[in-house]
Amino acid sequence: MRETNRKFLLANRPDGKPDRDTFELAEEDVPEPGPGEVLVRTRYLSVDPYMRGRMDARESYAEPWEVGEPLRAGVVGEVVDSNGADFEAGDLVTGNLQWADYATARGSQLQPVNPDLGPVSTALGVLGMPGRTAYFGTREVAQPKAGDTFVVTGAAGAVGSVAGQIAKLSGARVVGFAGSDEKVAFLEDDLGFDAGINYKETDDYRGALDEAAPGGVDSYFDNVGGPITDAVFSKLNVDARVAVCGQISLYNAEEIPTGPRKLPKLIESRARVEGFLVGDFAPRFEEATRKLAEWVESGDVQYRETVTEGLENAPDAFLGLFEGENVGKQLVAVGDSEE
Amino acid sequence: MRETNRKFLLANRPDGKPDRDTFELAEEDVPEPGPGEVLVRTRYLSVDPYMRGRMDARESYAEPWEVGEPLRAGVVGEVVDSNGADFEAGDLVTGNLQWADYATARGSQLQPVNPDLGPVSTALGVLGMPGRTAYFGTREVAQPKAGDTFVVTGAAGAVGSVAGQIAKLSGARVVGFAGSDEKVAFLEDDLGFDAGINYKETDDYRGALDEAAPGGVDSYFDNVGGPITDAVFSKLNVDARVAVCGQISLYNAEEIPTGPRKLPKLIESRARVEGFLVGDFAPRFEEATRKLAEWVESGDVQYRETVTEGLENAPDAFLGLFEGENVGKQLVAVGDSEE
Numbered sequence: 094m095r096e097t098n099r100k101f102l103l104a105n106r107p108d109g110k111p112d113r114d115t116f117e118l119a120e121e122d123v124p125e126p127g128p129g130e131v132l133v134r135t136r137y138l139s140v141d142p143y144m145r146g147r148m149d150a151r152e153s154y155a156e157p158w159e160v161g162e163p164l165r166a167g168v169v170g171e172v173v174d175s176n177g178a179d180f181e182a183g184d185l186v187t188g189n190l191q192w193a194d195y196a197t198a199r200g201s202q203l204q205p206v207n208p209d210l211g212p213v214s215t216a217l218g219v220l221g222m223p224g225r226t227a228y229f230g231t232r233e234v235a236q237p238k239a240g241d242t243f244v245v246t247g248a249a250g251a252v253g254s255v256a257g258q259i260a261k262l263s264g265a266r267v268v269g270f271a272g273s274d275e276k277v278a279f280l281e282d283d284l285g286f287d288a289g290i291n292y293k294e295t296d297d298y299r300g301a302l303d304e305a306a307p308g309g310v311d312s313y314f315d316n317v318g319g320p321i322t323d324a325v326f327s328k329l330n331v332d333a334r335v336a337v338c339g340q341i342s343l344y345n346a347e348e349i350p351t352g353p354r355k356l357p358k359l360i361e362s363r364a365r366v367e368g369f370l371v372g373d374f375a376p377r378f379e380e381a382t383r384k385l386a387e388w389v390e391s392g393d394v395q396y397r398e399t400v401t402e403g404l405e406n407a408p409d410a411f412l413g414l415f416e417g418e419n420v421g422k423q424l425v426a427v428g429d430s431e432e
Numbered sequence: 433m434r435e436t437n438r439k440f441l442l443a444n445r446p447d448g449k450p451d452r453d454t455f456e457l458a459e460e461d462v463p464e465p466g467p468g469e470v471l472v473r474t475r476y477l478s479v480d481p482y483m484r485g486r487m488d489a490r491e492s493y494a495e496p497w498e499v500g501e502p503l504r505a506g507v508v509g510e511v512v513d514s515n516g517a518d519f520e521a522g523d524l525v526t527g528n529l530q531w532a533d534y535a536t537a538r539g540s541q542l543q544p545v546n547p548d549l550g551p552v553s554t555a556l557g558v559l560g561m562p563g564r565t566a567y568f569g570t571r572e573v574a575q576p577k578a579g580d581t582f583v584v585t586g587a588a589g590a591v592g593s594v595a596g597q598i599a600k601l602s603g604a605r606v607v608g609f610a611g612s613d614e615k616v617a618f619l620e621d622d623l624g625f626d627a628g629i630n631y632k633e634t635d636d637y638r639g640a641l642d643e644a645a646p647g648g649v650d651s652y653f654d655n656v657g658g659p660i661t662d663a664v665f666s667k668l669n670v671d672a673r674v675a676v677c678g679q680i681s682l683y684n685a686e687e688i689p690t691g692p693r694k695l696p697k698l699i700e701s702r703a704r705v706e707g708f709l710v711g712d713f714a715p716r717f718e719e720a721t722r723k724l725a726e727w728v729e730s731g732d733v734q735y736r737e738t739v740t741e742g743l744e745n746a747p748d749a750f751l752g753l754f755e756g757e758n759v760g761k762q763l764v765a766v767g768d769s770e771e
Contacts, residue, residue: 368698
């Protein structure tokens with residue numbers, strides 16, 4: 094066990110794109126768990142696009158992080174000390190903790206991780222928040238049906254890759270936008286997508302869709318926004334459903350992003366566009382985890398992880414999300430190599 | 433009966449705003465009804481914003497009108513000759529006919545007008561397509577509930593004025609945008625809206641809404657689009673519903689209109705935005721007409737009509753829609769004065 098604890102603080106609020114200077118690595122003594130608390134040693138830390146929003150002062154659905162305060166993330170770790178909480182040393186847990194080697198937490202902030210379901214890292218990916226986001230966003234909001242054409246952006250990412258496979262299970266034709274030929278090959282060859290479009294190789298997204306989705310788009314799962322979404326909207330069929338999950342292409346904008354107005358298209362297509370947050374489905378998380386675990390077990394849902402080694406590299410892992418450097422779930426492995 | 437029939441043709445496709453030269457008034461002999469047809473003498477002609485779309489070559493939900501061909505409109509008229517159709521001379525009918533003094537139609541193109549329900553002109557307004565649009569768009573799409581704040585644009589128009597009153601019947605706080613102090617007084621004093629905003633007296637729509645809808649917006653019925661809609665979106669509450677009925681502020685745009693991107697706001701608010709066309713509710717038209725007639729009878733729904741006299745003035749009546757010259761339903765009275 095380390096004698097000091099490292100943790101990242103928000104050094105300042107980024108204007109536009111964050112960079113390494115947005116993060117400050119602080120050291121402190123390893124904290125002691127208070128009454129009813131445990132001490133958790135981080136094994137994996139999750140970096141996710143939504144975190145960008147918490148760096149701004151503006152109140153949105155997630156409370157802003159304060160400058161000088163620790164950043165928080167989904168963590169999988171091991172209980173190393175317990176002070177009367179419902180967990181004991183050796184338990185594997187997950188929860189929203191700090192970007193740190195160690196963190197204290199009340200028992201009520203943690204859920205147990207079942208290592209029988211798969212590698213513990215999947216509790217932050219396909220069997221965790223990103224998998225559940227794909228599950229509810231696809232089934233409850235985008236609602237692909239047999240014979241539909243389903244489009245997903247950020248298709249090789251943690252959420253998009255699972256969303257596309259769930260749509261495939263519904264019998265839809267599945268088209269994904271991703272940012273490299275390697276990712277497109279991953280979609281088509283490994284995940285069974287009907288077509289992948291490398292958006293970095295063209296800016297004629299509409300033309301690419303004319304080819305990949307010749308019958309138009311019935312169901313759209315959007316993680317990205319911006320000009321790709323404009324092209325997808327131009328192809329929406331009558332009664333299409335759009336699930337707005339994320340808009341990563343806009344998160345670093347320094348001014349309010351503008352684009353073509355879309356409401357006229359919605360009249361013509363009678364399309365429904367709906368934003369959602371996975372947290373609203375909390376009462377059904379168990380159902381999602383169970384179904385996802387079954388699909389992983391049966392091979393119907395494949396997943397991939399991109400693992401960055403070392404807590405000290407967590408900022409790079411986070412910044413890489415905006416460059417599309419990850420395939421599948423982006424994780425940071427913490428601590429193992431230092432023992 | 434006139435000896436010649438006047439009818440308006442589409443003279444050319446407008447670039448941007450149509451004007452008088454968009455229309456050509458042609459004369460012909462009064463047509464004879466063919467087998468299974470009737471001859472209808474127009475009493476009232478409806479001009480509606482959606483007609484602007486049909487003047488463009490672009491296929492949308494309504495087929496484009498052809499240059500040189502007659503314009504079409506909702507008409508209330510009287511059967512003056514029948515050639516084996518299910519109607520006889522003297523019957524009052526409504527249907528989609530020409531902008532003309534007389535038009536032939538098959539019986540299947542017409543519905544009877546029941547003069548016991550109200551003045552026959554209401555078959556083109558509160559008891560016709562605009563009333564039904566308000567009915568389904570409000571109840572099925574925007575879904576205001578007791579305690580909600582409901583906002584409607586084009587609030588003094590044929591659709592908006594009825595939508596606001598239906599929302600009021602649901603127990604919502606109702607706020608309407610309209611284009612003159614006279615219209616705002618109509619909303620507040622005659623229709624029972626909680627607040628009206630004269631959008632021609634301010635461009636701080638957001639500030640006006642902060643006052644009129646201090647608790648945010650739960651349900652929005654949009655006939656107008658553009659910057660007013662941007663302001664309403666900025667105020668959407670969690671789980672808000674937006675019914676996209678029309679976008680009249682954009683119909684004459686010469687380039688693709690742009691504005692702030694709205695999808696990020698939909699994530700935060702989990703709002704649902706849905707376009708609709710009244711025609712999709714055709715199996716339920718009778719229900720709507722019956723309810724609307726009851727509400728008109730009980731005084732729960734008030735309506736107003738702006739009547740332009742003379743077929744020759746129909747283009748001005750249509751063009752006036754885009755200047756907000758009408759209060760309530762804009763009609764053209766045809767023929768009466770010439771007999």
